Amino acid sequence: MASSSTPFSQFDEAKPSATLLWQAAHYRPRTHRTKAIAFSVLSFLLLLWMISSSRQQPAPDFWAKFPSRPPFPERPEDAQVALPRKSDVSVNDTLPHDLDKTNPHLHVLVPTTRGSRGACRTMTSAMILGYPPPTLIGYGHEKPGATEFERAVEQITRVRDYLKNSRIVKDQDFVLVVDAQDVFFQLPPRVLVERFQDLLRKNNQKLQKKYGYAVVEKPNGAPPDLVQKYTQRVLFGASKLCYSALNSEPGCVSVPESTLPPDAYGWKTDVHPDGHLNRPRWLNPGAVIGQAADLRLIHDEVLRVMERNHSDYQALTQIFGRQEVVRELERLRTVNGVKEWVYGMLGISDAVNIDGISVRLESGHRYEYGIGVDYESQLFFNQILSRNDVEWIKFNNITKTSLLQGQFGVPREHRLLLPEDIAALPNPFNQTRFAKEQTTLPEYNATLDKLPNPEEHSWSNIPLMTNPYSPSVPVLAHLNGDPKLRNVWWEKMWFFPWARALLRRYVRSSHGFDAAQSALLGGQDWWDMRGGRGGLWTDDENWVTLSQVCEGQERDLFDDDLGPWAKENGDPDEPVYNQFGNLVKGKEKEEEELNGDPDEPVL
Ligand SMILES: *[C@@H]1O[C@H](CO)[C@@H](O)[C@H](O)[C@H]1NC(C)=O
Ligand SMILES: *[C@@H]1O[C@H](CO)[C@@H](O)[C@H](O)[C@H]1NC(C)=O
Ligand SMILES: *[C@@H]1O[C@H](CO)[C@@H](O)[C@H](O)[C@H]1NC(C)=O
Ligand SMILES: *[C@@H]1O[C@H](CO)[C@@H](O)[C@H](O)[C@H]1NC(C)=O
């Protein structure tokens, strides 16, 4: 590994000095055994002396010196976003009177000024999978003469301001921000939120072992608090590529190693020169999930770094890198030096590489943002350098699932099983019981609403984009690789052949019996309480329909020759209701006068 000259291999040596020591010991001639032992003992004693003397000058307490505590103490993994699954609710159950859902909501933010083909695919797939209506950030606010950099600053400022000022976004709410141009959703929001929380739970246990607790004194002689020093609260997608290949950028060098095994892609893992066999390790800004308060801090800092003319990608790489450098400095301050040395020798140290890194740390500035990345693409799959890392498979095809990892050259192969969280989901093609009788628009039409028989089609026999290396079935794919693949991959997504019917079902579900019941029972498919479906909110709180935004994109979205979306049979301006049955947009057919003020504020 040390002899390789690839741009990335140098980043993978966690402890170059330890490696050198180990080699020196290895090549020592056997005949000088006694001498060698004496030498080892001597150097060990010397080291102990060095460590103990170095410990006499107290290093600054990095945890206390820089603001390190999260915006609020509760952890995202403990928040109850997805409510317990309610299995057998019948029509006649008594519904609770208290309609206030106090648990956090999920918001989906899509920064885009217009309905490009990419943005329409992002939004269509989100809707088909039952996400809350996406909020378009900056829609209709195109700045014709602006440079790309100015547009990026504008978009990020708008996201930040929305997180800060929107009446409906609470600190504890979960927020997913995705790149508008090239994201396809594959799995429903429940899987996203549950996996996010599971990953945080697992990773925070590791961080607790690695960094331990800080003692926080309390006034009036009360016993001090013990708080875990560092936790993960926000996850970005992981990439095989770092923003810059500079070995002086901590965001490329000092960030933790992947959790995948070191030979995940065979013996050339992490050393192949073109990077496609790297284990994803570096932050990619294409998708992020976290609580609003945490994301607000990150966006503030991104904007601050962008004042130095850095792109948002560069800014985030820098922020992640500095967070890890400060954590490492704090760890080195408190670590047991002998243990660290022994672990280094054995190659099991969990130190990150800060050799040759120099960063200027401003006292009193925050470097801790709870940022982590999703190494195994459980949530977000980044396509760049990874186009050959996925295949669409039907999990009930045992021939296929038992051979897949072998075909991809994955060491220690297993048979792949449909992930349990997907197996527990409701059937993706089940029409609600009352679909055919429902009078809600769009009216049921046997041609337009044709879905496959749910008795014969389920999550186990539709093609799911699967990464056999982790292995994982990602919640969403970020197609930041070759743009030519976007059309091909869109048509491979499981919902593509039935996209229009699934989208119609989603729109209808906004005001049907099932939605009402679900909302009343705190249903998990009603996470954004503004209601309205089949359309989009903008950051200035306007409601736009998908047909307004994506007119003319039907061929790219559905490829089914059934005409423009929402006007299939010439029925325009359909009404949209919120969860309390109030009209949000459009005209009510007859009872217009009876229904009170249609402009009354939407929750
Ligand atoms: C609900 O109540 C109605 C009227 O009391 C009754 O006819 C119907 O069978 C009940 N439905 C269920 C599922 O219990
Ligand atoms: C950023 O770029 C602008 C225009 O190119 C320039 O005027 C400004 O001085 C730059 N700022 C910094 C901090 O480099
Ligand atoms: C299962 O997968 C194999 C290998 O790709 C394929 O040849 C076969 O047709 C598949 N069987 C079914 C039932 O789809
Ligand atoms: C259903 O939609 C198809 C395609 O737009 C149309 O030809 C047909 O007339 C519609 N059927 C009914 C009953 O509205």
Ligand SMILES: *[C@@H]1O[C@H](CO)[C@@H](O)[C@H](O)[C@H]1NC(C)=O
């Ligand atoms: C479809 O949903 C109904 C309840 O709405 C349920 O009883 C039925 O089992 C579901 N069918 C399938 C195939 O999942």
